[in-house]
Amino acid sequence: MADLLNVQDLRAGYGEAVVLNGVSFSLGEGQTLALLGRNGTGKTTLMDTLAGATRQHGGSITLGGVALHRLPSHQRAAAGIGWVPQERNIFKSLTVHENLTAVARPGPWGPQRVYEMFPRLAERKTNLGTQLSGGEQQMLAMGRALVLNPKLLLLDEPLEGLAPIIVTELLRAIARITREEGLAAIIVEQHPQAILAISHQAVVLDRGSVVHSGAADALAASPALLDRLLGVAR
Numbered sequence: 703m704a705d706l707l708n709v710q711d712l713r714a715g716y717g718e719a720v721v722l723n724g725v726s727f728s729l730g731e732g733q734t735l736a737l738l739g740r741n742g743t744g745k746t747t748l749m750d751t752l753a754g755a756t757r758q759h760g761g762s763i764t765l766g767g768v769a770l771h772r773l774p775s776h777q778r779a780a781a782g783i784g785w786v787p788q789e790r791n792i793f794k795s796l797t798v799h800e801n802l803t804a805v806a807r808p809g810p811w812g813p814q815r816v817y818e819m820f821p822r823l824a825e826r827k828t829n830l831g832t833q834l835s836g837g838e839q840q841m842l843a844m845g846r847a848l849v850l851n852p853k854l855l856l857l858d859e860p861l862e863g864l865a866p867i868i869v870t871e872l873l874r875a876i877a878r879i880t881r882e883e884g885l886a887a888i889i890v891e892q893h894p895q896a897i898l899a900i901s902h903q904a905v906v907l908d909r910g911s912v913v914h915s916g917a918a919d920a921l922a923a924s925p926a927l928l929d930r931l932l933g934v935a936r
């Protein structure tokens with residue numbers, strides 16, 4: 703299978719500070735990768751670096767053969783990165799529908815398809831971002847990334863702080879988008895079992911380096927290894 707994303711010997715961080723030190727991995731088209739690790743190990747820094755929001759000190763990132771290194775964030779979106787940051791960053795003064803139409807790019811994903819995926823958003827089309835619950839904001843943030851018609855979706859802790867019923871709804875949508883619709887994704891999660899269950903690959907970071915890389919189902923089936931890598935057999 704052809705690689706969609708190739709990360710080689712990546713060094714990146716904030717200003718002069720280097721957080722990621724020699725990170726390498728690749729991801730095939732249509733594959734989902736669970737990005738795991740204890741707190742503060744560099745997961746968000748890696749997502750932000752793929753999206754162009756940190757300082758890259760060395761190494762390379764290619765998406766579909768295109769080098770991303772010199773591209774600013776908005777050009778990476780055009781190159782195929784659909785980034786859903788931890789803070790969600792929706793436009794709070796715009797309506798749900800305006801949030802989606804403001805960034806939509808040509809392709810199979812448009813606002814209508816987002817509403818089919820997230821019926822709650824369809825009901826809130828004319829509500830402002832400020833009027834949405836945390837779960838609805840997360841759905842809108844994902845919808846906004848989807849209407850960019852990306853090649854790779856980056857989801858940074860999409861389930862954090864949400865009620866169990868919303869977590870179930872979001873997990874079902876994420877599984878549909880990745881497993882059924884075949885969109886490649888990298889998903890960061892603190893509680894890995896649910897994400898490992900829908901991922902093909904797993905990468906574990908520790909202190910800015912990759913300490914484990916392999917099949918997601920093998921890691922999910924190894925509580926002792928999960929315990930060693932993440933601290934608890936979750």
Ligand SMILES: Nc1ncnc2c1ncn2[C@@H]1O[C@H](COP(=O)(O)OP(=O)(O)OP(=O)(O)O)[C@@H](O)[C@H]1O
Nearest residue numbers: 716719721739740741742743744745746747748892
């Ligand atoms: N804006 C920033 N400026 C400087 N250092 C930062 C910044 N953001 C994060 N760091 C540092 O980078 C390191 C990695 O943090 P990062 O947020 O990437 O980890 P993480 O694995 O995503 O953690 P968590 O699970 O807590 O979100 C930490 O030492 C953190 O203090």
